[in-house]
Amino acid sequence: MGFAWQYEFWPTVAAFEAHLAQHDPRICAWVEGIVYHHTAIPTLAQWRGRASMDGLARYYRDEAPWTDAQGRQRKGWSAAPHLFVAPEGIYQGTPLDVPGIHALGANANRWGLEVVGDYTRVRWADTLAELALGAGAALLRWRGIAPSRQTVQGHSDYNKPTCPGKAIDLAWVAAEVARRAGTVPSEVLTLAPAPAQQPITQDSLIVHAPRAAAGNLLRTILRRPTGHYTPEDVSYIVRRYETVCLAADVDPLIAVAQMVHETGNLTSAWSQRPHRNPAGLGVTGAPGKGLSFARWDDAIDAHVGRLLAYAVVPSQATPAQQRLVERALSYRSLPAPFLGSAPSLRGLTSRWATDAVEPHDPLTYAEKLARTANALREAA
Ligand SMILES: [Zn+2]
Numbered sequence: 001m002g003f004a005w006q007y008e009f010w011p012t013v014a015a016f017e018a019h020l021a022q023h024d025p026r027i028c029a030w031v032e033g034i035v036y037h038h039t040a041i042p043t044l045a046q047w048r049g050r051a052s053m054d055g056l057a058r059y060y061r062d063e064a065p066w067t068d069a070q071g072r073q074r075k076g077w078s079a080a081p082h083l084f085v086a087p088e089g090i091y092q093g094t095p096l097d098v099p100g101i102h103a104l105g106a107n108a109n110r111w112g113l114e115v116v117g118d119y120t121r122v123r124w125a126d127t128l129a130e131l132a133l134g135a136g137a138a139l140l141r142w143r144g145i146a147p148s149r150q151t152v153q154g155h156s157d158y159n160k161p162t163c164p165g166k167a168i169d170l171a172w173v174a175a176e177v178a179r180r181a182g183t184v185p186s187e188v189l190t191l192a193p194a195p196a197q198q199p200i201t202q203d204s205l206i207v208h209a210p211r212a213a214a215g216n217l218l219r220t221i222l223r224r225p226t227g228h229y230t231p232e233d234v235s236y237i238v239r240r241y242e243t244v245c246l247a248a249d250v251d252p253l254i255a256v257a258q259m260v261h262e263t264g265n266l267t268s269a270w271s272q273r274p275h276r277n278p279a280g281l282g283v284t285g286a287p288g289k290g291l292s293f294a295r296w297d298d299a300i301d302a303h304v305g306r307l308l309a310y311a312v313v314p315s316q317a318t319p320a321q322q323r324l325v326e327r328a329l330s331y332r333s334l335p336a337p338f339l340g341s342a343p344s345l346r347g348l349t350s351r352w353a354t355d356a357v358e359p360h361d362p363l364t365y366a367e368k369l370a371r372t373a374n375a376l377r378e379a380a
Contacts, residue, residue, distance in 0.1 A: 002230030003061045004079040004100070007053060008092035013134030016090050020142040027097040027239060028143050029215025032109040033151035034136050036173060037081060037102060038164040044087070044117040052116075053084065053091050060093075060101075077101045079231060081112035085132045087125070096139070097215075098231040099222060103158040108219055110153070111139060119165025133173065137180035147178035200253070200373040202346040202366035206311035208251040212377045214242035217256050220376045226266040228273065234266065237278075237296050244304045248324045250311070254345070255304050257373035278303045282332050291331055302331045310348060313340030345369050 010016040042052055060080040065073060081102040084091040094100040094112075102112025115124060115132045124132055136152060145151050152174035155163035164170075198204075200211065218238045226234050238256060245252040262279040263271035270277040275292040276299045277283065283290035293299035305328020308321055317325060342348045345366035352365060363371065 002078065002228075002232075003057075003076070004094045004098045004231045005057050005061070006092060006095045006232070007050075007057075009050070009089055011089040013090070013131060013138055016135055017138045017142070020138060023097075025143045026213070026215065027235075029213040030099060030109055030219040031111055031143055031145070031215075033111075033145060033153060034139060034177075035103045035106045035110045035112050035158070036132070036136070036152070036154045036164045036168070036170070037112060037114045038119045038168070039084070039114050039116050040118045040120075040163070040165075042116065047086055047116050049086065049088060053093065056080070056084070057093065064101075079107075081114045083111070083113045083135055084116055085113065085128065085135055086116040087128050087131070090131060090135050095232060095235075098235055099219060103155045103160070105158045106153070108223075113139075115164060119167045120162065121167055123167045129176075133176045133180055136173075136177045140177065141181045147174060147181050149174045152177050197377065200257075200345075200370045200377075202349070202364065202370050203344045204251075204254070204370065204373075205344050206251065206254050206307060206342065207249050208254075210242075210246065210253065211251050211373075212253040214238050214252055214256075217253065217376050221256075221260060221265060224265045227268075227271065229266050237266075237300070240296060240300050241304070244300050244324070248304060248308055248321050249318065250304055250308055253373050253377060254369070255307055257369055257376055258307065259303065260376060261369055261372040279306075281306065298331075302328045305329070306332070306334065309334050309339055310342040310351065311340070312343075316340075 008019070010019060046052070057080070060077045062076050064077045065075055079094045079098060079101045082092065082094050082096050082100050084093060096111065099107055100112045101107050102114075103110070106112075113132070113136060115128065117128070123129075137147065140147050140151060149171060152170070154168065154170045154173070156170070197211070218235055221234055221238065222231055229237070241256050241259070242252045245255050259278045260266070262268075269275070270280065270283055270290055275290065276296055277291055277293065278299045281291040281302055291302065293302065301324060305324040309325045309329060312321055312325070314322075314325075338351055341351060347366075348369065349364040349366045361368070
């Protein structure tokens, strides 16, 4: 797995806010709050700005130990904390739209914010406090999360009692973040509860309003190996699926579930570069036979458009759907009797070309897609 790190620097909270304003907060749908940390080492006296950031990147990538999904001890993290706040400004390590690694139990749904220095005995100086609190407020306001003691936490709320430092009062931090975000702190988690979900079955429609947020799907996919694709790669792919699906009224959950099913969570040889084949398109089992795509944008158009060709009777397609189907079928045609033959998943069984016979798994193709879709959504 790659290492999710993308150096950026903003000298002020206002510059950081301007950066956030350029991005759709839905790319961070997986985030429910912030965890504050301190670096302890480097101390403020040891801090050298960009050079220290490069040093931290090497440390996390090469030396920091972690435990993988199989419980094996590994060296080197796949990601790191998101922000590092120093007196001169706000640095980014792991991109804000990718889950980081910073606090066991919080990585899947919280940004990690490191305050540079050791706060075992001293509190943040005023300039540093303005940046650390302002960055937290900017993040929560942008993401639409109400600051509270539940959404503004410290590493000591998880597994490290000494972080972000005994001198830092987390109730004060939460209240100050709330004041800067322009809201009063609430004692309850104000995230809207997830609406009751109908399970996906083989009778679920393919053309349908989204049944899951792309950020949640991304989170689940990133919990498992993704071949040579980095979290940034996977984030790009899943977000692109969402964009293409929404423009054509396809439920992104269905298309992404089919991609995950067909590619083994992006680990299959056909899904890797240079093929980028997202759904066994044209893969017949004959040696070397299958479609390769130069860019994931093309691959996703070809996949979603082909799925749509099965789902919609041509005479009932919207103009946007017609364009996507036409584009997809230019990569590989679809026999006329298949057009509109699968408004729900059920119709794909024994029609989607790559439906493999798996003696150990008696479910039909449609049932397998439904199972994958439910697992993707529920694990999130
Ligand atoms: Zn920490």
